[in-house]
Amino acid sequence: MATPxxxxxxxxxxxxxxxxxxxxxxxxxxxxxxxxITEPVLRKISERLGSEWRKLATHLGLSAAEINHIMxxxxxxxxxxxxxxxxxxxxxxxxxxxxxxxxxTALMQIGRRDIVEDLIEITGLQGPYTFAxxxxxxxxxYKQTATTIPGHPTLQTCNVDIDEFFIPLHxxxxxxxKTTSEKSVTLPERKIFLDEAQHIILKSxxxxxxxxIVKEINILLSGGAGTGxxxxxxxxxxxxxxxxxxxxxxxxxxxxxxxxxxMQQSSCVxxxxxxxxxxCNTKLTKHIVKGxxxxxxxxTALLFDGFDEIPSHVLESEKGVYRxxxxxxxxxxxxxxxxxxxxxxxxxxxxxxxxNYAHVQTFxxxxxxxxQYIRLNLPDDADMGEAxxxxxxxxxxxxxxxxxxxxxxxxxxxxxxxxxxxxxxxELYEEFAVALFKRRNKDMSDKQVMSDMMSIIDSLGPVxxxxxxxxxxxxLLFKESEFQSDFDEGRAVGFVQGEKFQCxxxxxxxxxxxxxxxxEYFAACHLVKxxxxxxxNFCHQLKQIGEGNVLxxxxxxxxxxxxxxxxxxxILDHIREMQGDERELQGLxxxxxxxxxxxxxxxxxxxxxxxxxxxxxxxxxxxxxxQHVTPPLEGTxxxxxxxxxxxxxxxxxxxxxxxxxxxxxxxHYHLSEQEDEExxxxxxxxxxxxxxQCRARLHTVVHxxxxxxxxxxxxxxxxxxxxxxxxxxxxxxxxxxLDEVFGLxxxxxxxxxxxxxxxxxDLHARMGDVSHISSSLITLQLPACRLVNDDVTDMISxxxxxxxxxxxxxxxxxxxxxxxxxxxxxxxGLPKLYRLRLHNIGLDDELxxxxxxxxxxxxxxTAEGYFRAK
Numbered sequence: 111m112a113t114p115x116x117x118x119x120x121x122x123x124x125x126x127x128x129x130x131x132x133x134x135x136x137x138x139x140x141x142x143x144x145x146x147i148t149e150p151v152l153r154k155i156s157e158r159l160g161s162e163w164r165k166l167a168t169h170l171g172l173s174a175a176e177i178n179h180i181m182x183x184x185x186x187x188x189x190x191x192x193x194x195x196x197x198x199x200x201x202x203x204x205x206x207x208x209x210x211x212x213x214x215t216a217l218m219q220i221g222r223r224d225i226v227e228d229l230i231e232i233t234g235l236q237g238p239y240t241f242a243x244x245x246x247x248x249x250x251x252y253k254q255t256a257t258t259i260p261g262h263p264t265l266q267t268c269n270v271d272i273d274e275f276f277i278p279l280h281x282x283x284x285x286x287x288k289t290t291s292e293k294s295v296t297l298p299e300r301k302i303f304l305d306e307a308q309h310i311i312l313k314s315x316x317x318x319x320x321x322x323i324v325k326e327i328n329i330l331l332s333g334g335a336g337t338g339x340x341x342x343x344x345x346x347x348x349x350x351x352x353x354x355x356x357x358x359x360x361x362x363x364x365x366x367x368x369x370x371x372x373m374q375q376s377s378c379v380x381x382x383x384x385x386x387x388x389x390c391n392t393k394l395t396k397h398i399v400k401g402x403x404x405x406x407x408x409x410t411a412l413l414f415d416g417f418d419e420i421p422s423h424v425l426e427s428e429k430g431v432y433r434x435x436x437x438x439x440x441x442x443x444x445x446x447x448x449x450x451x452x453x454x455x456x457x458x459x460x461x462x463x464x465x466n467y468a469h470v471q472t473f474x475x476x477x478x479x480x481x482q483y484i485r486l487n488l489p490d491d492a493d494m495g496e497a498x499x500x501x502x503x504x505x506x507x508x509x510x511x512x513x514x515x516x517x518x519x520x521x522x523x524x525x526x527x528x529x530x531x532x533x534x535x536x537e538l539y540e541e542f543a544v545a546l547f548k549r550r551n552k553d554m555s556d557k558q559v560m561s562d563m564m565s566i567i568d569s570l571g572p573v574x575x576x577x578x579x580x581x582x583x584x585x586l587l588f589k590e591s592e593f594q595s596d597f598d599e600g601r602a603v604g605f606v607q608g609e610k611f612q613c614x615x616x617x618x619x620x621x622x623x624x625x626x627x628x629x630e631y632f633a634a635c636h637l638v639k640x641x642x643x644x645x646x647n648f649c650h651q652l653k654q655i656g657e658g659n660v661l662x663x664x665x666x667x668x669x670x671x672x673x674x675x676x677x678x679x680x681i682l683d684h685i686r687e688m689q690g691d692e693r694e695l696q697g698l699x700x701x702x703x704x705x706x707x708x709x710x711x712x713x714x715x716x717x718x719x720x721x722x723x724x725x726x727x728x729x730x731x732x733x734x735x736x737q738h739v740t741p742p743l744e745g746t747x748x749x750x751x752x753x754x755x756x757x758x759x760x761x762x763x764x765x766x767x768x769x770x771x772x773x774x775x776x777x778h779y780h781l782s783e784q785e786d787e788e789x790x791x792x793x794x795x796x797x798x799x800x801x802x803q804c805r806a807r808l809h810t811v812v813h814x815x816x817x818x819x820x821x822x823x824x825x826x827x828x829x830x831x832x833x834x835x836x837x838x839x840x841x842x843x844x845x846x847x848l849d850e851v852f853g854l855x856x857x858x859x860x861x862x863x864x865x866x867x868x869x870x871x872d873l874h875a876r877m878g879d880v881s882h883i884s885s886s887l888i889t890l891q892l893p894a895c896r897l898v899n900d901d902v903t904d905m906i907s908x909x910x911x912x913x914x915x916x917x918x919x920x921x922x923x924x925x926x927x928x929x930x931x932x933x934x935x936x937x938x939g940l941p942k943l944y945r946l947r948l949h950n951i952g953l954d955d956e957l958x959x960x961x962x963x964x965x966x967x968x969x970x971x972t973a974e975g976y977f978r979a980k
Contacts, residue, residue, distance in 0.1 A: 147200060147209045156192040158225055163192040169216035170199045218398045223405070241402050244394060245364065249351055251387045256347040256367070262523065263336070263516050263545040266552065276345050277483045279338045280476045280513070281317075281331075282309035283324065284469040289612065295587045295620065296580070304620075305612035309471065315345065318449065318470065319358045326468040328440070329449045332457045333472035334624055335546055335604025336516025339451035342472070343367060343415045346449075362447065363409040364402070370434065371419035378430025379412070379437065400431065408445040412437060417452035417460065419550075439463030455601060455608035455621075474513040483515070487522040496784050497755035498525045504725040504753070507627045507665065514624070520545055530755075533730050534705050535665075536672025539631045543567065546604045546624075563603075564635070569596035570605060571636025574629045578666060579654045586629065587620040605632070627665050634669030641677050652680065657690045664698060671705040678706035682714040693722045700731035703738075712738040723750040729759045736766040744771035751778045754788045761795045764808075776809045778842075781818035789828040796835040811840035811865050820850060826857035833862050840865025840889065848872060852879050859883070867891040867919075877904035884908040888942075891919035899929040906932070911939035919947040921975065927957055934965035944968075949975025 159166065167177050172195065180198065184190045196213075203209045214226045258269035259276060284307040291303045310323075317323045318331075333339050347367040350357035357365045368382055376382075380396045388394060403410055414434065425435055436442045438450060438460050450460060461467060475483060481499045488495035498521065502509040508531075511517045520541060524531055532538050547563045548554070554562070573592050577585035590597065590608070600606045601621075605628070608621040623629035641648035655663050671678035685699050696718045703711055715735065721743075723729045729750060748769075752760050760777065763769065779792055789812075799805050810832060814820055833839045841863055843851050851871050856879075863883050873895040884890075890909075897905075902925060909915055918937070925933075930953065937943055946969055948958050955974060962969060962977050969977035 147213060149197065152196040152200065153193055154228075155196060155225060156189045158228075159192050159222070160188070162220055162222065163188070163195060165220050166216055166222075167195050167199070169219050170212065171202075172199060215393070215395065215398065218401060219395070221401075223401060241363075241406070244399060244402055247388050247392060247394070248364075248366070250389065252347050252351050252367070256344050256351065259341050259344055261519075263519055264548040264552070272345060272348050275486055276341065277475060277479050277486070277515075278315060279342055279515075280473040280479070281312040281315075282471050282473060283312055283317075284309045284471070296582050296585055297587075297589060297618075298592070302613045302618065304618070305614075307469070312470070315342065316359065319361060319447075324468045324470075326466055327445075327447045328464065328467045329470055330457055330460055330467040331449060331451045331470045331472060332454045333451075333474075334453060334514070334607050335549070336514050337472045337474045338515040339472060340369075340415050341515065343413050343449070343451060346413060358411060361409070362411040363406045365411045365413065367413045367415065368434075369415045371416050373420050373424050373434070375424065376430050377420065377424050377427055377434040379432040379434065381430055403432070403443070407443055410443070411447040411449070412443070414438070414448065414450040417450050418456040435463070440466075453604070453607060455619075458610050474515055475518065477509075477513065480513050480518055483518050484512075484522055487519070488526060493784070494525065494529065496782060498522070500753050500755060500782060501531065501726055504751075505727065507625075511625050511627065516545060516549075517542065533734070534672050534707060535727075536631075536634075536669050536705060539627070539669065542628070543605070543631070550603045562599075566596045566600045566603070566605060567632050567635050568639060569594045570600050570623075571632045571639070574623065575633035575636050575651065575666075577629065578633055578663065579651070584662070586626060587622050590619065590621060593621070630663075630665040631669050634666050634673060637666075637670050638674045638677055641674060641680075645680075648677070649680065652684055655684070657688050660685065660688065660690075661694055661698065664701065667698070667702055668705045671702045672707075675706055675708045675711070678702060678708060679711055679714065682711060686714060686716060692718065693720045697722065697728060697731075700735050701727060704731040704734045709738050715739060717743065717746075719746055721746060721748045721750075723748075725751070726753075726756055726759075729756050729763070733759050733762055733766075736763060736768050739768065743768050745773045747774040747776075748772055749776045749778070751780065753780050754782045754791070757788075757791055757795050761798055764795070764798050770804065772807060774807055774809070776811070778811045778813060780813040780815060781820075783817045783819055785819040785821070789824065793828060793831055793835065796832060799835070805835060806837040808836045809838040809840070809864070810836040811842055811867070813842040813844065813867075814846060814854075816845040816870075820846070822850075822853050822857050825854060826861075829858055829861050838864035838888070840867070842867035842891075843869070843871065845870035848876070852876070855880065855883060862886045865889040865891075868895060870894050872896045874898060874901060875904075877901050877908065881908040885913075888914055889917040890915060891917070891947075892923070893919055893947075894922040897923040897925070899926050902929045902933050906936045909936070909940065913940050914942050915940050916942050917945040917947075918943065919945075920951065921947045921949040922951070924952045927953055927961065930958060930961050931965070934961055938965055944979035946977045947975060948977070951975075 156163075164177055167180075176198065177195070180191050180195050184194060199213075200209055203212065217223070217226050257272055259272045260266075260268065261270035261275070262268035288308040289305040290308060291305050293304045293306055295302055295304055312318065312323065318329060321327070331339060331342070344367075346358070347365065350365045357363075366379070366383065366387070368379060369386070372386055373382060380400060383399060384392070384394075384396065414437075417438075420434065427433070432442055437446070437448060440463075452460070457469070461469075474480075480502075484498050485495040488498065502512055502521075508521070512521055521531070524538065524541070543563060544559065547559060547566075551559060551562070570593065572594070573588055576592075577588060593600075593606075597606070601608065604624065606621045606623055608619055610617055610619045623632065637648060637651060640651065655667070660667075667681055671681060681702060682699055685695060685702070688695055696716055699715055703715060712735070717739075721732065723732055729752070732750075750760065750763075764775070769775070777796075782788060792812075796808065796810060799808050812825075812829070812832075814825070829839065829841070839862065841854070841858070842865070843854070848871055851868060859882050861883070863886055866880070866883065866887055866889065868891070873892060874897060877897075897920065930948065930951070934946075937946070943966075946962065946966065948962070951958070958975065959971055962971070966977070968979050970980055972978045
């Protein structure tokens, strides 16, 4: 191949000033790119290469005969021999690109990276022998794999944009050597105290790479199934995509994201880089990539995703360099940063090999970030997202579970599809179990999923039930020896999770279910299987549930009823025979009746005299019962707490024929955080009570809580209209400012308020401002309002003799004994007063009891500081 003759010009330049030779090479870069590697470049290589030239010749494809021929033509002149060899090789190349790629690759293979770097600096050459080429190929891979995250727990094709949907995780870093021993655990043979690590909360993902906080260059990130570990690593890889940016705060030149679950043949990181990251047509070799990693060891970050998912035979294989095990145990790449994620039961394997890991735990979402996640996943209808958030606020089990990202994801999917969660919660938990199982068994058919999953649940169920009904108290932690077959499979899919605890001088490996309600679901599956096999055995287990623990077994019993109508009938019979709080027992029975979905079981319910609905589930079960219980609820008192999303339920309840003879219906309505027309909807709902007698029995209390939307004009306007729709009307304001409280009370002048509840507002010296509405009050509750002795005088003045007040609540204020005496002496003149609360007011309980019994003998103490007429 002919090349332009620049050799004379270059030779003169070298003679005049060798230190400027790179400048003259730069002048003909463009021609070099067209014509290949020039003879001046080859001459420079000849000067640098030395005795390794024969090895290079072999890597360039020259035969032994050709090498010998070159040596014979110019014996003893090594530089000339090298030059002649390179010229001979160059003539055999087809294109200039081939020349550059082949020569630099061969130089890298014989360990002369220094010559390659000089060539890059001199000529600006680029190709597979450059670090930039490797970096670009990794970035190209991340552009395909690290820009989205799963939008569905089981469908691989459903992805969403990471920049839009990623929510930070709640991370805690364990403080080395600092533990607490406050948590006690009862095991079958003894009770022990666990030494739990103290931790600091990381403010952001960035803190993982802040050595002032983390201290180590090795991080072990542990967390249960579905807690967001893999998604976090996707986010970290995504942050490296912009080539102009400095990945992870400029600490690293190379960030390698390794999904360990995909390592099925080899645990060699080099193999994985070529199998999963680099392009199929890459011109890099393992030797070159290893050289780059070696040269950038201290500026390389290795992100190992899912250590618990790599098969043991692959992990322990002796084949390959840069094996995962060697890297984690710091036998190779000791200066590199390592972040490895795992479920808790595998973290000890890593720590045994190398103890100097910063241990970080993921707790899923914070409650605030959980709510933000829900809003992001229900973007088309803001009300829908807020409705789900409000629903979780009154459902403690789901609220706790929803901090786990996969559970939040499932709740959003179900809510979006059904506009609510299933009335039968058993269906929801079955979906939870299927989602956890399918994440590790993606290729199974639905039929096989249910068969294999139920086999595992059946094996875990006896331990789950035994823990709930343990005679020594409820147990949520277990030893491995308590489980039967399929335990490893249950742990693999996330149905149980284990962790090693220090307990005094020893250690215990204990296992738990992801959440207590998951344990209850598995226990219920076992109980129903017992019923199918032996009804006597089922009844024996059921007898362990009595008045003392039946309410604590709500979810266990609901799941049983949801899985078997026969079980539901036996359980309802069992509850009907119990003695205890009527409202609680009958409320539970209604929940179980709803969960069974069996109308014929309505006959097993007892007609209630008092009904209390504290949550969405209570309202749903009441609504279901009213549709199927035929006898009218004559003389029954109803007290219902309602939110915006439950107004449709309330409307159906109020319209039920069974409600017509009700003695009293009290609706506590809780305003949401979003500004809208919900008070108008409440007015419309209350308006269905057109009969005057029904309206008289309907009482309404509107609750404006700490974060509720609030506008004085619109709220007061609605109050004046609602007073015509309801027999009695009330206002509750929780932890609102003084200006908001008295601004609204002023606007309500002339409105007939029967109930006034103010909590957490400083009312000291302001009791006189309540006087304009006090005449109609039957309930006045002022807990934690910083009232003192002087305020008692003002209170007495706004409650004249013969006032119709029925309830006065002054809990959590501060009064002297003289002030209490003055108050109770005055209250003797209020003939309808039948409840008085004076708990935690800074006095000895016995002194309060004496004063009340002397001045108000008709009131008897039914609880500490709570006096009620019998």
